[in-house]
Amino acid sequence: MYLAHLSLTDFRSYPGLELPLGPGVTVLVGSNGVGKTNVMEAIGYLSTLGSHRVSSDQPLLRFGTEQAFIRARLVRGEQQASVELEINATRANRARINRGNPVRAREILGLVRSVLFAPEDLALVKGEPAVRRRFLDELLVTLEPRHAATRADYDRVLKQRNALLKSARGGRLNEAQESTLDVWDHHLAGTGAELLRARLDLVQRLQPHIDTAYASLTDGSKIARAHYRSTAARPADVVSDDDGAVASAEAPAAVVGQDSGDDAALLADATVEELSALYVEALRAGRRQEAERGLTLVGPHREELELLLGPAPAKGFASHGETWSFALALRLAAYYVLLDDDLSGTQAPVLILDDVFAELDAQRRSRLATIVAGAEQVLVTAAVEGDIPPELHGARVRVLPGTVELDGTHGG
Structure with a gap:
């Protein structure tokens, strides 16, 4: 085209x-x-x-x-x-x-x-998790436009749920608010699970291209990887830091794309229904904290695409040249995924x-x-x-x- x-x-x-x-x-x-x-x-x-x-x-x-x-x-x-x-x-x-x-x-x-390379792409590596989530979601929508509706539905439910959490007095929900929140939890988990399943599949498609693209732009001495970290991974432990990245009270969230144990295997193979159930569990586990903060802390809007260069996170450890190469590799990987999807050749x-x-x-x-x-x-x-x-x-x-x-x- x-x-x-x-x-x-x-x-x-x-x-x-x-x-x-x-x-x-x-x-x-x-x-x-x-x-x-x-x-x-x-x-x-x-x-x-x-x-x-x-x-x-x-x-x-x-x-x-x-x-x-x-x-x-x-x-x-x-x-x-x-x-x-x-x-x-x-x-x-x-x-x-x-x-x-x-x-x-x-x-x-x-x-x-289209795939657009721009100086702003440095933020893909150096910026906040929201930049990398947007990268994934824009590519998802290009591949499957129906996900624009999925994201719109999720954002609508999230807005309603946050409004309810903010109405809690002193971080305490009354019986009516608890009942309404149960309903919103299932709506958020359902739409969130659809988005999560699509992101996980996309990361698996991107990973080999990221490594190949990074190697082609450099001397190939370091391996570039991207791992998806989800709030659905460890329902009992998940908390969230201020910039929206996933953290955990006791152990790292499961990482898709790396052999990190049963959690990674669960997310990699889980159905939408299973992911939805994991989100519901995580939302229930974090309800008190969410009510105190008046904010939804579980869901795709709080998750992270973690970028690793060799054994270390690219953010904070990569040199300026390595950061540029990683950002370019992400865009090239998106291009290759779109080429893979072009079955008609047009x-x-x-x-x-x-x-x-x-x-x-x-x-x-x-x-x-x-x-x-x-x-x-x-x-x-x-x-x-x-x-x-x-x-x-x-x-x-x-x-x-x-x-x-x-x-x-x-x-x-």
């Missing part, structure tokens, strides 16, 4: 933009601040309905406007399709597929598959490298460029031409404030 054309209206800095694209490598070159990243962000938003730069939609609208549009024409094998996303300031976003009637925005999930994701090469040393630049050069479509941004490795030869687009100039014209 590749994008043949991208159109922006009132998105970020662009009153209007028409950008023809094509397969192979396209490099957008321009000074910092002229809008290169805005173009890449728009494509990423079509894939995930989220920005890698901001947490809300308001900054995506050009200042003084109430609405923005992202439109794209896709080519999949011998077929073409169009998608339009309408981003609104005061009402729900809407979408159109092939100029049809408006539908909910999440109906377009899965149509535009849904290979678009690779987007937004100002990444300026952050890398010459050796990592060359290795990354060699890896991605063969993708069906690669979109790269850079402030100066010299940042682009020679392996990425292709069309060039000059980005100027509010517009672009093509140098190496694509059909489209």
Whole structure:
């Protein structure tokens, strides 16, 4: 799959933009601040309905406007399709597929598959657990768009349950509140178990690719691993620290992807129903603590994708270069998982490298460029031409404030 054309209206800095694209490598070159990243962000938003730069939609609208549009024409094998996303300031976003009637925005999930590399990816290794959970969930939704509804249902139940916990006086629940909380526990456990089962399966798919990708970017002297730590692992022991990572009063939570005993085996093979039962048990065990804090401490929203480099956690122990390599390896692993999922051979994701090469040393630049050069479509941004490795030869687009100039014209 590749994008043949991208159109922006009132998105970020662009009153209007028409950008023809094509397969192979396209490099957008321009000074910092002229809008290169805005173009890449728009494509990423079509894939995930989220920005890698901001947490809300308001900054995506050009200042003084109430609405923005992202439109794209896709080519999949011998077929073409169009998608339009309408981003609104005061009402729900809407979408159109092939100029049809408006539908909910999440109906377009899965149509535009992309993997975006950006300087912000350092947070995948150095940041809080929420960053890594988002990485997993965005990839899940790309692979199986129905999980967008799963996540929305979970967030709705979580909000209701937290509201009930906050209503406890002095950390004590009355009989009516206890009864209502029992109901919410089962709702949260049910939707949470669906999300957990999907995450566990995804981590198993990612693991071999993470190790391979990291080795290809480095000298291969260290093994890169990712282990999922779940609050469903040890119901009697699980507590939670302030940043949302899993901790345990007596022993580490089970880790999927490592031989850490029966807990890991249980989670790796457990059905959704079994995981739901584990969550219910953990919620009951932690109820007093949750009532005292007015916060739900058990569930996928408090879990962690732990990254290990050799025997040590990558966070806090990896050097700057190793951190960059691990972050890139995670994105490459996501790309490989999407390729594995492309049984038709027409849904290979678009690779987007937004100002990444300026952050890398010459050796990592060359290795990354060699890896991605063969993708069906690669979109790269850079402030100066010299940042682009020679392996990425292709069309060039000059980005100027509010517009672009093509140098190496694509059909489209």
